[in-house]
Amino acid sequence: MWASEAAKSAGVSVKALRYYEGFGLVQPRRHPNGYRFFSPEDVRLASEIRMLMSLGLTAQQTRPFVECLRAGHGHSDDCPESLATYQGKLDELDRLLVELTGDRERLLNAIQTAAVRGFHHSTSKETSNMLPSADPLPDNLPAPHDDGAARHLPGLRVPAVTFPTTEGRDITLDKVSDGRWVLFVYPLTGDPAVDMPRGWDQIPGARGCSQEACGFRDNFAKLRESGAEQVLALSSDDARYQQDLVARLQLPYPMLSDPQLRLAEALDLPTFQANNSRFYKRLTLVLTGTIIEHVFYPVFPPDTHADEVLDWLRTNPPSSPQVGK
Numbered sequence: 001m002w003a004s005e006a007a008k009s010a011g012v013s014v015k016a017l018r019y020y021e022g023f024g025l026v027q028p029r030r031h032p033n034g035y036r037f038f039s040p041e042d043v044r045l046a047s048e049i050r051m052l053m054s055l056g057l058t059a060q061q062t063r064p065f066v067e068c069l070r071a072g073h074g075h076s077d078d079c080p081e082s083l084a085t086y087q088g089k090l091d092e093l094d095r096l097l098v099e100l101t102g103d104r105e106r107l108l109n110a111i112q113t114a115a116v117r118g119f120h121h122s123t124s125k126e127t128s129n130m131l132p133s134a135d136p137l138p139d140n141l142p143a144p145h146d147d148g149a150a151r152h153l154p155g156l157r158v159p160a161v162t163f164p165t166t167e168g169r170d171i172t173l174d175k176v177s178d179g180r181w182v183l184f185v186y187p188l189t190g191d192p193a194v195d196m197p198r199g200w201d202q203i204p205g206a207r208g209c210s211q212e213a214c215g216f217r218d219n220f221a222k223l224r225e226s227g228a229e230q231v232l233a234l235s236s237d238d239a240r241y242q243q244d245l246v247a248r249l250q251l252p253y254p255m256l257s258d259p260q261l262r263l264a265e266a267l268d269l270p271t272f273q274a275n276n277s278r279f280y281k282r283l284t285l286v287l288t289g290t291i292i293e294h295v296f297y298p299v300f301p302p303d304t305h306a307d308e309v310l311d312w313l314r315t316n317p318p319s320s321p322q323v324g325k
Contacts (some may be wrong), residue, residue, distance in 0.1 A: 003028075006038035010046035023059050023078040025066050048076050056093070057239060059083055097168060104167065107252055130247050131217065134210035134303075142234055143300045144205035149270035150283055150297035157264040157290045158311055163256040164239050166246045171232070171256060173263075174290045180318050181230035182223065182309060185269065186212060186302075187239040187279040189245045201325060205282050206274070209235070210301030212282070213251055215306035220252050223306070224311040228286075235280060236261055270297070284309060288318065 006028075007014045017038070020026045026045050028032055028036040038046075052062045055217060063074035064085050163173040173183075186209045188196070201207050215224070216231055223231055231253040235242070238255040246255060258264075261278060264271050270281040284296040284305065294312065299305050 001038050001043070003036055004072060006043050006046065009043045010050065012046055012050050016050070017046060020046055020059060021062070025049055025062060027061065029113065041070075052076070054240075055089075057085070057089055061089065066199035091279040100167075104252075129298065131214075134214050134249065137208055137301065137303055138201065139210055141201060141207055141301070142204040144281070145271070146298055149281070150295050153267065153269075153285065153295045153297075156292050158287060158292065159263070159284075161262050161266060163234065163262075165256050165257055166239055166243045166251075167254045176232065176287075177229045178289050179229040180227045180293070180313075181232070182228045182284065182285065183232045183234060184216060184282075184284040184299075184305075184309075185211065185263075185280045186233065186235050186282050187272075189235060189241045197277065200274065203272065203274060203296055204277070205300055205302075206272075206300050208282075210245065210249065211303035212305055214243060214249055214304055215251065216309075217249065217251050219306040219310050222279070222310055223313065226310060227318050228313060232256060234258055234263065236278070286312070 003014050003017055007017050010017070012020075017026065021028065021036075021218070026037045026042045027039070028042055030036055048065060048069065049059065049062045052065055052201075053059065059097035064079065064081035068082050069076050073079060075085065088253060143242055153249075160171045160172055160174040162170050165171050187206055188200075188209055193236075198247040198325075213233065216233070232255075233242075233253065236259050237257060238259060242255040242257060245251065252303070261269075261271065261280070263269060263278060270283065271278050273279075281297075282299040282302060284299060285292050286294040286296075286309070294316070296305070296309065296312075
């Protein structure tokens with residue numbers, strides 16, 4: 001069967017099939033005209049790879065399972081090599097949790113120490129240039145318009161809802177901070193093996209989540225110095241996809257996973273539909289304790305939005321909050 005048929009049967013995208021093929025995990029035959037032809041065995045392997053990657057394995061780590069199936073076993077983990085890979089992944093995650101927890105504590109201590117002594121981060125631009133960056137945004141992205149869907153938010157109290165985070169702990173929104181803090185809400189975290197929803201770039205305000213995340217990363221210390229005791233991000237993504245973004249872009253703040261859009265229901269936040277799925281529209285809340293003090297909506301362009309938030313914090317110190325935009 002052709003690539004599109006094979007992808008549909010395996011429950012993956014054509015892009016994912018090509019990704020697996022690049023690792024030699026699926027090996028379609030090529031016709032003289034260059035088109036790939038996938039066998040039922042290729043489809044079975046692609047489906048198994050998708051399942052294994054949903055457990056957190058990388059494409060490369062699925063190789064023993066693929067070879068187990070190719071050897072004629074009924075299940076991909078019937079082989080000792082597969083079980084060893086399971087255990088190796090568990091050991092890897094245990095080490096990573098220990099390392100990340102220690103790294104986070106050291107980074108927080110460094111930031112707090114710098115803030116206390118009044119360090120102005122004169123080399124922050126040089127430091128940010130050393131960090132991973134997202135691809136530049138296209139020049140012709142459509143800008144969202146203010147549809148009034150966030151005008152009711154200033155002055156509301158944030159609900160006592162709890163979300164899992166990329167740090168492996170839960171956060172309850174009404175317990176985040178007694179002081180001022182920032183929550184930026186975004187639609188979708190991209191995955192290199194998964195196609196974005198069809199027409200994503202044509203949806204006003206949809207594109208730019210990685211770029212926005214980098215902006216808050218690069219301004220993180222300045223946001224803290226300007227009174228934001230916490231910076232959080234939230235989307236409907238699964239925490240595993242968010243963790244990939246945190247690791248890839250070295251983000252210093254937690255990301256909250258809200259796949260059921262519970263915060264949207266609690267606060268009547270603006271959302272949109274794409275490919276039969278519902279996503280958050282991009283917005284940012286500045287809160288003091290449990291009260292929404294200020295709302296940025298719509299957010300555009302997302303790659304410079306953190307600078308906009310920083311400017312507002314500097315112009316509106318906590319001693320004289322101004323509600324509304």
